[in-house]
Amino acid sequence: MPETNIPETTKIERRDAVRRILANRGETIVVCGLGSSTYDVFAAGDDDRNFYLWGAMGGAVMIGLGLAIAQPDKPVLVITGDGEALMGMGALASVAAQNPKNLTIIVLDNAHFGETGMQPSHTAHGVELAEVATACGFESTQTIVDYDSLDAYSNTPNAANGPRLAVVKITTDNPDRALPNLDGIYIKNRLRSSLGFQPV
Amino acid sequence: MNPQNNPPQRWEDDIFDCFVRHNVSQIPYVPDAGHAHLIRRVHDQPGMTPLVLTTEEEGVASSCGAWLGGQKSVLLMQSSGVGNCINMLSLVSNCNFPFVTIVSMRGEWGEFNHWQVPMSRATPGSFELMGIDVKRCDTPQDVAPTVDAALYAAFASEQKIAILLSQRLIGRKEW
Numbered sequence: 572m573p574e575t576n577i578p579e580t581t582k583i584e585r586r587d588a589v590r591r592i593l594a595n596r597g598e599t600i601v602v603c604g605l606g607s608s609t610y611d612v613f614a615a616g617d618d619d620r621n622f623y624l625w626g627a628m629g630g631a632v633m634i635g636l637g638l639a640i641a642q643p644d645k646p647v648l649v650i651t652g653d654g655e656a657l658m659g660m661g662a663l664a665s666v667a668a669q670n671p672k673n674l675t676i677i678v679l680d681n682a683h684f685g686e687t688g689m690q691p692s693h694t695a696h697g698v699e700l701a702e703v704a705t706a707c708g709f710e711s712t713q714t715i716v717d718y719d720s721l722d723a724y725s726n727t728p729n730a731a732n733g734p735r736l737a738v739v740k741i742t743t744d745n746p747d748r749a750l751p752n753l754d755g756i757y758i759k760n761r762l763r764s765s766l767g768f769q770p771v
Numbered sequence: 772m773n774p775q776n777n778p779p780q781r782w783e784d785d786i787f788d789c790f791v792r793h794n795v796s797q798i799p800y801v802p803d804a805g806h807a808h809l810i811r812r813v814h815d816q817p818g819m820t821p822l823v824l825t826t827e828e829e830g831v832a833s834s835c836g837a838w839l840g841g842q843k844s845v846l847l848m849q850s851s852g853v854g855n856c857i858n859m860l861s862l863v864s865n866c867n868f869p870f871v872t873i874v875s876m877r878g879e880w881g882e883f884n885h886w887q888v889p890m891s892r893a894t895p896g897s898f899e900l901m902g903i904d905v906k907r908c909d910t911p912q913d914v915a916p917t918v919d920a921a922l923y924a925a926f927a928s929e930q931k932i933a934i935l936l937s938q939r940l941i942g943r944k945e946w
Binding site for chain 1: 796844862926929
């Protein structure tokens with residue numbers, strides 16, 4: 572098993588990571604996968620441009636893709652966990668087929684299914700999601716295990732000629748849940764309104 | 772030009788014309804022979820984005836993302852893919868997203884491959900279980916008004932509609 576799969580090799584804690592990722596978000600639209608990713612994004616500060624998922628596991632990347640195509644001039648960021656990304660792994664192929672330059676996918680990888688009792692995920696068994704993305708055709712993929720690299724990544728505009736994906740290896744710490752609004756219709760209309768589309 | 776030399780408009784072109792008229796711009800699909808002509812037209816149309824998928828549920832999610840970003844999307848698939856969408860349709864339901872899918876039916880009319888039959892039989896029920904209205908087109912004349920009405924209802928008032936193109940309409944697959 573490659574060493575990077577062992578969470579103990581990273582000191583990055585998930586909530587700090589997401590706060591740093593979003594510190595200079597500008598006009599970035601954020602889609603976050605169900606469970607801890609949604610809690611972390613909310614804990615970093617509620618925002619009209621956050622689309623929180625409480626279900627639809629495996630769908631975060633494709634929601635981000637539809638958004639990125641619809642809003643080609645705005646950065647779209649998907650923040651999700653290794654379990655959610657694994658369930659929708661084919662989406663990386665579908666994203667690569669579209670090659671949207673404004674889409675960034677960040678996978679918070681603690682190698683476990685955190686919401687369901689910390690069962691080891693496939694990344695604990697050696698699956699490297701950054702390499703999957705590379706194999707799909709992503710020009711820019713990266714695995715991040717320290718805060719300096721994370722800050723550099725978060726504060727650098729995408730220079731690749733297509734989407735990018737970063738796997739951020741995080742510890743298995745489990746901060747208290749931070750619960751955003753559960754009402755999907757409200758969250759949908761709030762995001763659309765921030766882009767100038769009124770509720771139907 | 773002799774008008775008699777013009778082939779009659781195909782029902783697939785009726786669907787395409789509805790997409791143009793309603794400004795549908797994202798077309799995610801898992802291909803089927805029944806959608807092949809329509810998919811070619813989408814690929815040839817500037818301003819329309821075809822999205823090839825690895826599984827149908829991806830198109831449910833991307834369609835919701837498109838609407839978040841202010842674009843209209845229609846998912847194309849065959850009946851065998853409907854079951855793959857079930858849990859992702861909870862996204863449509865929970866957020867009241869507009870949703871239109873056009874499903875080419877297999878396994879219901881002169882089908883040689885009976886492996887197509889179980890999901891074909893379960894297709895209308897699967898949509899209905901997840902709160903999606905089901906409309907069916909059995910003749911070429913049904914297609915344009917059904918697709919037009921569905922696109923209007925979906926994007927003017929966030930309704931959720933599956934249009935089933937019957938295998939009798941599409942024509943049975945010859946083996």
